[in-house]
Amino acid sequence: MRNITQRQPSLLGQLRELDPNLNIQWDEVRGVASSIRGNLTAPAVAPTNLRAVAEPNSLAFLETYGELLGPPDISRSLRLLRSRTDDLGWVHLEFQQYYYPNGEQPVLRELIQDNAIEVYGSKLAAHFLLDGILREIQSSCWRDIQLDNQIQIGIEELREILTQAVAKAPGSRELQSRLREQGAENFPIMQTPRLVLYPWQGKFLLAWTTYGYGVIDVEDPAGNKTGDQRIELGHIFVDASTGEQFIFAPTRKYQGIETPDTGSGLGVTPLGGPYVSRSLNIVRVDASSTYRLKDTTHDRNIIAYDADANSSWSYPYIYDPLDDGTIPISEDTEGDKTWDRLPANTTDTERRSSQQPEVDAFFFCREAYEWYNALAGSRDGWDNGQYPDPPVPPQLPVRVLTHVYDADSGTSRSVNAFSDFGFTKNGKVIAYLAFFDGDATATCSNPNDSAFDYLAGSKAVVGHEYQHSITDFSFQDGAGNPGLMYVSNTWYAAVHEGLSDVFGCLFAENWFPGLDISSVGLAVRNLAFPRDPNTWANRPYKNNNIACGLSNHNKDHFDDRNLSSFQYDRGTILAHCAYLIGQGGVHQRGSRTPVLIPVYSIGRETINGKDILKAARIWYRSLTVYFSNIGGATGLPGNDENTFRTLRNGCVSAAEDIYGVDSLEHKTTILAFYAVGLHPVGTTYGADVTFLRWGASWWMSRPYIGISSPDWSSVDLFINNGGASEWNALINIIDSTGNPTQYENTVYCRVRNVGDQAAQNVQVKFYYAKVGTPSGWLEVTDKDGNIQVLNIGTLVAGESNFPDSAQNSPPASASVKWYIPPLAAGETVDHFCLKAVVTSDNDVNTYNNEVQSNIAYAPYTPGTPFRLPFIVTNPLDEEIALELKVQGPLPRRWKARILEDTQGIRLKPREERLLNLTIDMPPGEDQQLEHPFDGEVRGKVFGSLSGPFAGTLTDITWDGQRLKGRLVGNLDEIGSFIGSFEGTLDVKTWQIKGRATGNFQCAGTGNSGQPCLGLEACLRPLRRIDISQLVNGQPINGTTVQVQVPIPDNPYTWKLPPTNTYVVPEAAGCKNRSLLFLAVAIALLLFVLMWLYVTQQPVELIR
Structure with a gap:
């Protein structure tokens, strides 16, 4: 802390006496604590009284400690902006900071109320637990304020300045004329201007702010200026002294009696059909045969419009036509309540006649409405009833427009979508989403193709735009306006885009937005691996050799933040972090030690009747509780970048609020932000020993890090008895003389310290289970009965005990011996499950300390079916439906299937059931490869x-x-x-x-x-078959069957482990030919016996 007064350290010391575990974040620019979290007060009152006393209790706290959060008299310079109670019963207050001029500039007093002027974007938030304890207080207030300019510009001068600014822009006269026809007389101003004090680039400027029309430089898809200009509606800030417009933030973000009824319609996907059928909530008009896409079953209406590529209903002429009902709602006039009109060809006329995008936009908006309602415990549409009227009208509908005309292309054939809110001629807020029609003719064969169909057909794209509105309606300024300012190439725009990717993907549970509507298999962005060079965002733009690109450089680590200022490039840092928490995956960074940081999904839960990823609850609470009171853009990039850190702190606080301190969810959230470079500056993360678990835990990252791992085995826990490292343990029965040999397998374990501190006293313990027997987990021992423990000792920060490159030549120091005693009479085992558990004296995260490998090997037996009996079980406390998935990259003529009919099977708690997998392997694979080749x-x-x-x-x-x-x-x-x-x-x-x-x-x-x-x-x-048992679509266990096809000789061939689990070593120095023949005969007999075991005996999926 550098920007700190003499009194502030003393106050911090007093607070630490109340709670020694206090967490404090300091804002060096503002000279205040941006966040103080801990038990800041004693319990106050019964929960029923909490809302009433929260404000006076906040102000009482500020009387003592206010100088930590703003000026010494901060409690007298705050006004309550809004308060609410959340789904956990917490109470949240949001205050706005004001400045009292004290006689400065007499003319100023005539332009403000109560001798106070709003310090724009400067807020304080207080968060109270259910028992009345003040748990956290946040501040974006300024400690030291002084006026740095004089008022020289009045409202009339302001209007003249803004009029001149747009006068020469293309379309200015037409826009002014059409708005005047609609009754807007003060063009380009659309809201009464007000005077604020704006902190900008280190100064405090008296500024006029309003919503109105301004000119922006047109950018190409890569974010580069084209030299053209256009008019947009936006949030305007003008220096009240010089008349300079220093911020213009567009509001548009790219990318009779009615009776409720139900209907259906065809969606956009799968491309080419047969198209999905959607169930729709609709209304009937009077007693006619006309039905409309209008859902009146929620607290806010959801309405889909057909803009029919009409230029009169395009941006920026859209607000009054939406308000007065000029734009038609999507209708079915045939009386069958079905929206099934499809385009007959790819002409613009036919494309805009299709009802598919209307169906999907309407359907996905309803799903999003209900999803956010479940996340919040209760949320009414976008505005959630949190804004005064005016400017936000009550019962603000969720409006979505399709077939929207794009003025830039002169058609609706445009690959884009956007969210917007603006003002009618009467100053009423209108919000909506808009979707263009995409381009069904593009094939990526020509430069600058954009091969995406109707944008509304992608759930993730609709969710992305829906979240822009949620983000805007999570913020409120001193005049009651919604909105988080969006200026291209700024951190606030990156927050907007990042959050829209976060929630769009969490909502759709699809981390490749747009892939489902791409005719050539391109995603708009890849949030599982943002640096993927083969996405629409990252492929080159205007390149004669490669089409379908935007020349973006999507990032996944905060240290790369200044390599590109484009909002889409920075925003993917947040979205990738959400992917790690929600889906689970591996963060890869070549310049970092460690290169790989695995983060495992925190799972899902049913909340308010919806099955939702837990990560979504954490991010939503972070946005609406801890982030929605951040300060405005300061024009200081080094300070504005802290918005990402504020989001990080909010997510950590939210995880603790919902799931508890040091819970799995809390620790995983901390780890994920650490992985993407957003751990708090000046603090250490600690030591964290972990593994790269079996592939099912990080399967979505697998194609991008170059490590091939079966779904149900780990590359960090394997066996190498010579040759390649895989997972096949050898059971010794007898040697060539018929005597036991006490053969020992060599087990290797890689431990990864992904933390930034050395791990002390690292130890690994090993266990195995004999699949198909009731023995449970047994400790791994050597042939002398010694329990095997791998003592690593101190493991350096960021290091493993051996590198990934040594997979097939691991060091002996990373190994233990595993002796498997001879099987008992009648005991049959097909394969083994192997498990390792690591501990460290100073491990900060004990939720990622276990790894397991399960695998069964099948020899390549062309023409002879291989059968693997396996057991499914219910490890839960409630009855479940049996849900199995069998998948694998097998050639077309190969067949893998479960023999039994599993439809309708339900398993009671702890129930087991025997099933059989068969694999048909046609001849020829060992002679000539067949597709697939992955x-x-x-x-x-x-x-x-x-x-x-x-x-x-x-x-x-x-x-x-x-x-x-x-x-x-x-x-x-x-x-x-x-x-x-x-x-x-x-x-x-x-x-x-x-x-x-x-x-x-x-x-x-x-x-x-x-x-x-x-x-x-x-x-x-x-040639693997992964058998996965799922619950609610999520894998809970499984096994992998590896078909071991011999590799032909070539310069790069490597030795494969054996397919059988039995070994009969040749007798040393055997000179008796008959004895040798006997040994071979015994070996052949044992192999036959093994084959009978493999084809007849059951195996469990997992222990």
Whole structure:
């Protein structure tokens, strides 16, 4: 703390006496504590009285400690802006800071009320627990204020200045004329101006603020200015001394009797049909055969409009036509209550006649309304009844427009969507979402193609735009206006876009927005891996070789924040963090130690009748409780970037509020923000020992980090008895003389300290389970009965006990011995489950300390079906429906299926049931590969970079000559690569040769480049079948069956482990030929017996 008074440290000391665990965040620019969290007061009153006493209790606290949060007399310079009680019973108060001129500038007193002027964006919030304890107080107030300018501009001069500013802009006269026809007489001003004190670039400026029309520079999709201009409605701030407009923040963010009834309609997806049918809440007009897309079953109406590409109903002429009902609501006039009109072709006329986007926009808005209502405990639409009238009318509808005319393209054939709020001629707020029609003819074969169909057909895109309105209606200024200002290339715009990606994806549970409406399989952005070079956002723009791109540079770490100021590039940092908490995945950063930080999903819960990701509750509470009172933009980028840190602190507080301090949810939220570089400045995270768990826990990140892991095994817990490292334990029965040999498997365990402090006294304990037996978890021992413990000792911050590059040559220091005693008489075991648990004396997160590997091996037996009996079980306390998913990258002629009919099966608590998986393997796979080819790659690269390469090749296409796909992997000790491969495949030797292009990140330095490399390697296609048991669509356990197809000889072939679990070593120095033949015969007999076991005996999915 540098900007601190002599008295403030003393006050902090007094607060720490009340609560030694106080958490304080300091704002160096404002000279105040931006947040103080702890038990700040004693319990006050019974909950029924809390709302009444919260305000006086807040002011009483400020009488003593107010100088920590603003000027010494802060309690007298605050006015209550709003208060509410949330779904946890907490009470939240939001105050606005005012400044009293005390005789300065006499003319000023004539322009303000009560001799006080609003310090714009400067707020204080107090948060009270149910028992009356003041739990947290936040401040964006200013400690030291002085006026830095004189009033020289009045309201009439202001109107003249703003009129001149738009006079020469294209369309200015037409806009003014049409607005006057609608009754707006004060163009370009749409709201009565008011005088505020605005903190801007280190000064306190007297400024006029209003909503009105202004001119912006048009940007291309990459955020670069094109040289053109256009008029937008926005929030205006003008220096009251000089007349300079220093902020213009557009409000538009891109991207009779009616009887309730129900109907249906066809949606946009899947592209090409058959299209999904949506159930719709509609209204009937009088007793006619006309029905409308208007849902009146909620506290706010939801209405879908058909703008029919009419330029009169486009931005910025839309507010009064929406208010007076000129724009038609989407209708069915045939009386069948069905919206099923489809385009007959791809002409503009036919495209705008389709009812599909109207159906989806309407349906998804209803789903979003109900989703947010569940998140909040109760939320009425966008405004939630939190705003005065005027400017926000009561019962503000949720309005959505489709087939919207785009003035820039002169048609509705535009790949865009936006959220907007503005004002009618009478100053009434109107809010709506708008969706263009996309371009069904684009194929990415031409430069600048945008191959996306109707934008309203993507749930994540609709959710993104819906959240823009939620964000705007989470903020309120001193005049009761909603809105968080949005100026391109600023941190506040990045917050807007980041939050819309966060909630759009949490709502849709789809982290690849737009992928579902892309005819060429492109996502708009990839929130699982924002740096993915093959998204619409990140592909090059205006490139004659690569179409469908915007030339963005989406980021996933806060340290990269200044590499691009574009809001979409910065916003993905927040969205990727939400992905880590909600979906679970791995954050990869080549310049960081550790390179990989796994973060596992905190799961889901049913809240207010909705099954919702827990992460959504945390982010929603962070926004509406802890973030909605942040200060306005200061024009100081180093200070405005703290908006991201404020969101982080809000999420951590929200996780603690909802789920408890040190809970799984609380610890995981802290870890996720640490992974993306948003841990509080000047503090340490601590030591955190963990593993890369089985692939099912991070499957969505798997294609982007170059590590091939089965769904139900971990690359950090494996066996290597010579050759490749995999998961096959060997059971010794007898040697060639018929005697037990006490064979010991070698188990390796990689422990990752993802923290920033050394982990002390790191130990790993091991357990195994014999699948199909009631033995439970047993401790791993060596042949002498010694319990195996891996003592690592001190593990350096960010390091593992051995690197990922040593997967197939792990050090002995990372191993333990595992002796499996001979099976008892009648005991049958198909395979084993192996588990490891790590501990450390100073581990800050004990929720990620366990890893498990389950796998069964199947030999490649062409023409002979392989059968694997397995057991499903219900580990829960309530009855569940049996839900199984069998999937795997198998060739077309292969078949994997469950023999039994599982439809309608329900399992009681602890109930088990036997099922059977069969795999049909046609001959020829070991002679010539068949599609699919996705799999592991090992070989070498050469060119500007050279060396051994190991990774994955996925999303492969092959025309019989050329092989293309996504290549991700690592060069030993050099760095990581993600990009595309194009080349040849020898289907007989499995060898690939070709060119790799993409992004390379250098280990240690973080320097990146876009090399063109040669690649020669062996491609081993995955032949795995993952059997997953699910509850409510989420996997709870499973096993992987690995079909071991022999790799043909080529320069990059590697040795595979055996498929059987039995070993019969040859007798040392055996010279007796008959004895040798006997040993071979015994071995063959044992293999036959093993085969009978494999094809007849059940295995459990998991222990």
